[in-house]
Amino acid sequence: MRNLCFIIGMLLTANSLGAHELTPTYPKFKPSYVGGLASTEMTMFNARKDVEFYQLGVFDAEWNPVPFASSEKLLHVPHATRSTFDVFIRDEDLRRAVYICTLSKLRSDIPSNAIISSKICSRTDGTR
């Protein structure tokens, strides 16, 4: 049974289409060089061969969008590359912002017909 699980695991890993990763899990905002704004640095790694673009979003605890600024809101992260970016939030929105998320943007020409979209969210208000 163990051997069977191992073989299945190996087969699944071999067929892996790739991974989506966002760090850190609990980012901390600090005052930025622009007055009235706080910023934090995030890093994304894309190992998905079928995805090159990721949408960046900031949300409150009820998943309502929170205004933010970044160099790009649609991140271009080619396969097997890492992208580091800053997220800026107004001081007045700092207590409201809870989640920073990246969502994969899928191309319409992916050959499979049950496609997987991935979304990872870090939490800005720290651990519970």
Place this chain on the structure above:
Amino acid sequence: MKKPSIYAAALLLSVSASAEEAVIEGNVLSKCIINTDVNGVYGNPSPDKLSTATSDGGVQSVIRYDVALADSYIARVITPTSFSTSPVLNDVVYWDGSTSVGEVSDATMSAYDTNKVTYEATTEFDLTVAGSTWFNVTSVAEYGYNRALPGGTYRAIVQAECIAK
């Protein structure tokens, strides 16, 4: 003639040795990684039905979650409730879906299936153990009342989320 060729060979070797240096980079941080191991395929077991279930001739979607820090993330899998691509459909589509734990890297993760929370098309798993968990996702779409689905390409999207808690 021999000496210059030895010098040339030595020079070439020294150059190739420096050119073969490779940098391997990695991060060890608390994080969640979503691996799309298998995109599913809909089988068409009857004229009015599309299904990724193996018994219906389909291929289940398989998503692996790797968590480096225990009890820090919630895995949320949302099965499709509409097609992202399809021919024009004049009748309603009834959707059904399920997500279950497949393989696990730690035996205690098998409790995820018992403790999962399901609402509408969403299934939530509390990732309380560090390691890898494979989730199998099944999606079923049935068209109208015994009406045949029009010919064409059908695509639907499974959403896999990893939310820090």
